[in-house]
Amino acid sequence: MANDLPNTEDDDDIQLFHEAVKGARPVEAKRILHAPKKPKPIPRQLIRDEQQALVDSLSDHYIPAHELESGEELLYLRDGQSPLVLSKLRRGHWVVQAHIDLHGLVSDEARLYVSEFIADCKKRGLRCIRIVHGKGLGSRNKEPVLKHKLRNWLMQKDEVIAYAQARTNDGGSGAVIVLLKA
Known part of the structure; x- marks a missing residue:
């Protein structure tokens, strides 16, 4: 049988290998520490720019083309929406x-x-929100300053479909219910 014969070629290879590494010493296994990954930079200027864009997107001097308000009640419906x-x-x-x-x-x-x-x-997919603006009782003239400004701000937001004064149990004349686009 061919398998019973000694394999001199393998023995020669092993002997050559031992001769080649006879003076070698084993290497100590050391743990290689890699430098920690650098954190991603925080885009501070971008964050500041986005915040400023949000502020600039709402003007206190916006004059709507038409209003649905009757008296002091806040009402708004974007053009093209059903009553x-x-x-x-x-x-x-x-x-x-x-x-x-x-x-x-x-x-x-x-x-x-x-x-x-x-x-x-909008990011969270919420549709109906409430904004409590107050009745102005704490202001100098006892008039709701934020109520009137909020009306203009909301009309300028493309996400806003409609808003209405809150029902009594939701804040009444001191709050507004806002419907956002889906």
């Missing part, structure tokens, strides 16, 4: 999914807060 949307919003057809309170904020803080809140709600 049924506003009717349903006023009756509480949609559940309020998130809300913010603007009490204690000055106009610039409130404008930024509203912009960021609407952008966040």
